[in-house]
Amino acid sequence: xxxxxxxxxxxxxxxxxxxxxxxxxxxKGTSVRDIAKASGTNVAMVNYYFQSKYNLFEIIFEQAxxxxxxxxxxxxxxxxxxxxxxxxxxxxxxEILFEYPEIPTFILNEVSLNPEGLTQRIKNRNPYGAFSxxxxxxxxxxxxxxxxxxxxxxxxxxxxxxxxxxFMFGNLAMTLMEIPRDAYDELIAxxxxxxxxxxxxxxxxxx
Amino acid sequence: xxxxxxxxxxxxxxxxxxxxxxxxxxxKGTSVRDIAKASGTNVAMVNYYFQSKYNLFEIIFEQAxxxxxxxxxxxxxxxxxxxxxxxxxxxxxxEILFEYPEIPTFILNEVSLNPEGLTQRIKNRNPYGAFSxxxxxxxxxxxxxxxxxxxxxxxxxxxxxxxxxxFMFGNLAMTLMEIPRDAYDELIAxxxxxxxxxxxxxxxxxx
DNA sequence: GTCTATAGCGGGATAGAC
DNA sequence: GTCTATCCCGCTATAGAC
Numbered sequence: 001x002x003x004x005x006x007x008x009x010x011x012x013x014x015x016x017x018x019x020x021x022x023x024x025x026x027x028k029g030t031s032v033r034d035i036a037k038a039s040g041t042n043v044a045m046v047n048y049y050f051q052s053k054y055n056l057f058e059i060i061f062e063q064a065x066x067x068x069x070x071x072x073x074x075x076x077x078x079x080x081x082x083x084x085x086x087x088x089x090x091x092x093x094x095e096i097l098f099e100y101p102e103i104p105t106f107i108l109n110e111v112s113l114n115p116e117g118l119t120q121r122i123k124n125r126n127p128y129g130a131f132s133x134x135x136x137x138x139x140x141x142x143x144x145x146x147x148x149x150x151x152x153x154x155x156x157x158x159x160x161x162x163x164x165x166x167f168m169f170g171n172l173a174m175t176l177m178e179i180p181r182d183a184y185d186e187l188i189a190x191x192x193x194x195x196x197x198x199x200x201x202x203x204x205x206x207x
Numbered sequence: 208x209x210x211x212x213x214x215x216x217x218x219x220x221x222x223x224x225x226x227x228x229x230x231x232x233x234x235k236g237t238s239v240r241d242i243a244k245a246s247g248t249n250v251a252m253v254n255y256y257f258q259s260k261y262n263l264f265e266i267i268f269e270q271a272x273x274x275x276x277x278x279x280x281x282x283x284x285x286x287x288x289x290x291x292x293x294x295x296x297x298x299x300x301x302e303i304l305f306e307y308p309e310i311p312t313f314i315l316n317e318v319s320l321n322p323e324g325l326t327q328r329i330k331n332r333n334p335y336g337a338f339s340x341x342x343x344x345x346x347x348x349x350x351x352x353x354x355x356x357x358x359x360x361x362x363x364x365x366x367x368x369x370x371x372x373x374f375m376f377g378n379l380a381m382t383l384m385e386i387p388r389d390a391y392d393e394l395i396a397x398x399x400x401x402x403x404x405x406x407x408x409x410x411x412x413x414x
Numbered sequence: 415g416t417c418t419a420t421a422g423c424g425g426g427a428t429a430g431a432c
Numbered sequence: 433g434t435c436t437a438t439c440c441c442g443c444t445a446t447a448g449a450c
Binding site: 025026028029102107109111112115119123154155157158160161162164166168169171172175176187191194195199201202 | 232233235236309312314315316318319320322326329330334355358360361362364365367368369371372373375376378379382383394397398401402405406408409410411413414
Binding site: 238239240250251254259260 | 424425426427428429
């Protein structure tokens with residue numbers, strides 16, 4: 001509901017269009033004028049509701065962090081069998097990124113352009129909590145002989161790499177291969193299965 | 208040699224500082240005034256030698272592409288044994304990115320902000336040539352039973368993911384873990400070894 | 415709450431003196 | 433080749449009428 005632009009309150013229309021523009025064109029590449037025009041209002045309204053461009057940007061940035069972290073944190077702290085957990089973990093990332101493919105590029109890029117201002121916002125979410133639980137899990141499974149000896153931090157980084165990079169590479173890949181969005185989506189969907197298989201093969205001991 | 212700023216010609220000083228600034232702050236985040244000041248000259252000189260900001264940017268962008276592609280293309284078309292080739296392939300990426308860690312973020316970000324203008328420049332390099340040779344190689348080795356059945360495109364994407372993402376993630380990781388550049392460099396160096404092991408384990412059939 | 419008008423700054427580019 | 437001065441534009445933010 002409320003897909004109709006006209007039915008949304010001005011404030012929400014601004015938020016919605018700001019999200020599109022900031023994520024696609026970045027902070028520097030987006031002007032308050034662009035946001036005002038896209039949401040069918042004017043510059044004064046944007047500042048009336050959000051005080052400043054940067055303040056509006058911070059709200060969008062936090063929303064993007066939510067998308068990338070909330071569901072995944074829930075998923076990886078569950079008590080499923082280890083290979084099932086890994087499969088669902090990867091699948092959750094692909095499902096999220098299928099819907100919001102530009103978010104990893106957006107976040108990493110804005111953080112690298114403005115580290116002082118933005119990293120604290122990520123730290124506030126305490127990502128260590130969720131990840132240390134996974135680390136413990138990996139250690140236990142290795143002791144049981146279910147998986148190979150595996151440094152948890154390196155493994156975590158591999159999962160992030162294998163899930164995020166294909167979407168960050170998407171724009172480039174599509175134009176290089178001269179295929180439209182749909183076709184790349186299909187490639188990505190089959191890539192997900194390969195990534196799961198690849199990861200599980202890498203972890204499984206050869207008995 | 209010529210490390211001393213004063214000994215370089217004005218044109219080369221501008222190129223050098225423009226590289227730093229464009230790669231670190233992006234096209235939109237860098238002004239011609241910044242470049243002029245950093246190279247100890249003025250705006251008029253930058254335009255005298257390079258006509259426009261965008262023209263100068265294109266030169267820097269091409270240089271960045273060179274860094275990321277030239278050595279790797281040579282490496283992966285060699286006739287080494289397959290596992291040795293994979294090890295050297297990954298190692299080459301890590302060696303390059305150790306020296307220029309910001310380049311993948313820079314390229315992917317600028318392409319996503321300006322796809323029409325920049326992707327043609329990548330296509331011109333004909334990356335298919337090198338990659339199709341690797342694809343053939345993977346197919347042959349799978350037939351011989353040296354490695355598992357492996358879709359070449361997916362495998363290539365995994366290699367890119369596992370090599371590039373850790374550097375793109377670097378800025379964020381460093382501030383999250385509250386460690387300085389040196390410490391992250393050490394983590395990356397040991398991560399390289401894990402990535403090689405991980406990849407080879409994923410490929411090796413369990414005999 | 416909404417809008418027009420404008421202040422005030424920083425951007426890219428160039429004219430023209432030397 | 434080099435530099436100063438300047439044009440003109442687009443940006444963020446706000447004042448003030450309604």
